[in-house]
Amino acid sequence: MVDASRLPGATAAGLPAGVADLIGHTPLMRLSRYLGRDDIALYAKLEAFNPGGSAKDRPARHMVEQALVRGDITRDSTLVESSSGNMGIGLAQICRYHGIALICVVDVNAQAQNVAIMAALGARIHRVTEPLHGDFLAARMAAVEQIVAATPGAVWLNQYINRDNPGAHAIGAIAEIDAALDGALDTLFVATSSTGTAQGCRDYLAERGRSTRVIVVDAVGSTLFGGRAGKRFIPGMGAGREPGLARGQVFSRVVRVGDARCVAGCRRAAEREALLVGGSAGGVLEAVRGMANELAGQRVGVILHDSGTRYLDTIFDDGWVADTLGVSPEQIRAMIDDVHV
Numbered sequence: 510m511v512d513a514s515r516l517p518g519a520t521a522a523g524l525p526a527g528v529a530d531l532i533g534h535t536p537l538m539r540l541s542r543y544l545g546r547d548d549i550a551l552y553a554k555l556e557a558f559n560p561g562g563s564a565k566d567r568p569a570r571h572m573v574e575q576a577l578v579r580g581d582i583t584r585d586s587t588l589v590e591s592s593s594g595n596m597g598i599g600l601a602q603i604c605r606y607h608g609i610a611l612i613c614v615v616d617v618n619a620q621a622q623n624v625a626i627m628a629a630l631g632a633r634i635h636r637v638t639e640p641l642h643g644d645f646l647a648a649r650m651a652a653v654e655q656i657v658a659a660t661p662g663a664v665w666l667n668q669y670i671n672r673d674n675p676g677a678h679a680i681g682a683i684a685e686i687d688a689a690l691d692g693a694l695d696t697l698f699v700a701t702s703s704t705g706t707a708q709g710c711r712d713y714l715a716e717r718g719r720s721t722r723v724i725v726v727d728a729v730g731s732t733l734f735g736g737r738a739g740k741r742f743i744p745g746m747g748a749g750r751e752p753g754l755a756r757g758q759v760f761s762r763v764v765r766v767g768d769a770r771c772v773a774g775c776r777r778a779a780e781r782e783a784l785l786v787g788g789s790a791g792g793v794l795e796a797v798r799g800m801a802n803e804l805a806g807q808r809v810g811v812i813l814h815d816s817g818t819r820y821l822d823t824i825f826d827d828g829w830v831a832d833t834l835g836v837s838p839e840q841i842r843a844m845i846d847d848v849h850v
């Protein structure tokens with residue numbers, strides 16, 4: 510039998526010992542073409558480089574491992590969570606890594622590819638097919654509560670109220686950005702849904718006495734920060750109902766971006782930077798472009814939560830954009846080229 514520890518490189522210090530060790534340390538890249546002006550130094554944190562493909566790998570790992578450390582869960586627990594997106598994938602990955610069972614509650618609107626990834630990582634999928642009082646979110650919450658009550662050893666970590674969600678981000682991307690730029694960052698733009706990423710970044714910067722402004726980028730139609738509910742189609746940005754975590758949270762500024770503008774941002778990033786980014790990242794980049802005159806002379810950071818590869822059938826599909834958002838390819842073209850955002 511081969512002694513694995515004697516294989517070349519197997520014991521080299523600093524090598525990742527498993528997929529969990531690949532979470533974090535994502536690239537920070539200068540975007541020199543997106544804005545079309547050179548008086549702003551724009552740096553993008555590419556969170557798609559996490560092994561599960563998004564920034565949510567960080568809170569997924571932290572929530573599970575902190576709960577293990579505290580003894581709130583054991584490896585015999587069953588975690589239950591409502592997520593059909595990046596958090597579901599991040600949890601499926603870290604739960605499989607630690608050998609913990611996971612039931613993901615999704616509804617009929619969930620993107621098939623995301624659900625397939627969660628299932629491939631061993632999550633059990635519970636699909637809600639009927640809304641509750643016309644609301645799928647309410648139906649998913651009711652399903653989570655029902656499953657937790659009926660399953661011995663079941664625990665709902667609940668990213669929308671869990672302080673380990675912002676806690677993960679307070680030691681995450683922002684710490685890496687801060688180290689890479691020697692603390693010299695004027696403004697940071699962060700897309701927001703649970704508000705975990707933005708809170709963690711803001712709290713890290715405040716703790717170190719940085720004067721960096723944190724601007725949250727929310728969706729038009731999101732109820733966060735006193736917004737009025739409306740139709741939204743870009744996953745990961747905004748919230749239909751204010752989560753507990755978001756209550757009373759204050760940031761330097763809130764910028765709202767519409768769905769079509771997010772699409773234009775994704776297309777512009779692909780055209781100008783040869784970079785495929787997800788919808789919330791497109792929105793963040795367009796928020797920067799919209800404030801460019803105010804940002805002249807500054808070092809600006811953006812956290813780009815995920816990759817465009819998960820949105821080929823939506824954001825990058827003209828038919829979907831026309832049918833779902835009611836916006837023609839010509840209108841998107843005009844938005845991409847628009848000099849006044």
Ligand SMILES: Cc1ncc(COP(=O)(O)O)c(C=O)c1O
Pocket residue numbers: 563565594595596700701702703704705706707744745746787789790814815
């Ligand atoms: C693609 C994407 N962007 C942005 C966010 C917002 O992050 P947070 O929930 O930390 O506010 C999420 C969260 O799910 C996301 O999936």
